[in-house]
Amino acid sequence: MKNPFGGIGDLGKMMAAARDMQGKVEEFQKTLETLTVTGEAGAGLVRATANAKGELKGLEIDPSIFVPSEKQVVEDLILAAIKDAQEKAVARAQSEGQRLAGDMGLPPGMKLPF
Incomplete structure (x- = not known):
């Protein structure tokens, strides 16, 4: 006679795999908080x-650019540096996400919900 509860073992494996994946995603989110990138301008x-x-975690400005007549230039450089850092952050997060997906055996190009 076939065991009517035979599929429960598979369900248990699926639930364990889901918990494992959730743990890896949480670890990934914490990793993103510790990885840093630096954007530059000028x-x-x-x-x-x-x-x-x-x-944004920090901002460095070379003192040589503090000339009152160059205020607009400094503001533009600050915005450009922040934008550069944000773009690098997105690229780094995508790279780390692809690495995690590969580690979890997911197909290449599959995006995780981050």
Whole structure:
């Protein structure tokens, strides 16, 4: 006689795999908070540092650009450096997500819900 509860073992394996995947996703989210990228503008005169989630963490401005008549230039450089850091953060997060997906055996190009 066929066991009517035979499929429950498979369900248990699926649930365990789902819990494992959830743990890996949570670990991935924490990793994104610790990975940093630095965006630059004006050949490094302005640098913005962000984590891989795109949260701005620091800003460095070379003192040589503090000339009152150059206020607009400085503001533009700050915005450019922040944008550069945010773009690098997105790229780094995507790269790390692809690595995680590969580690979990997911097909290449599959996007995880982040």
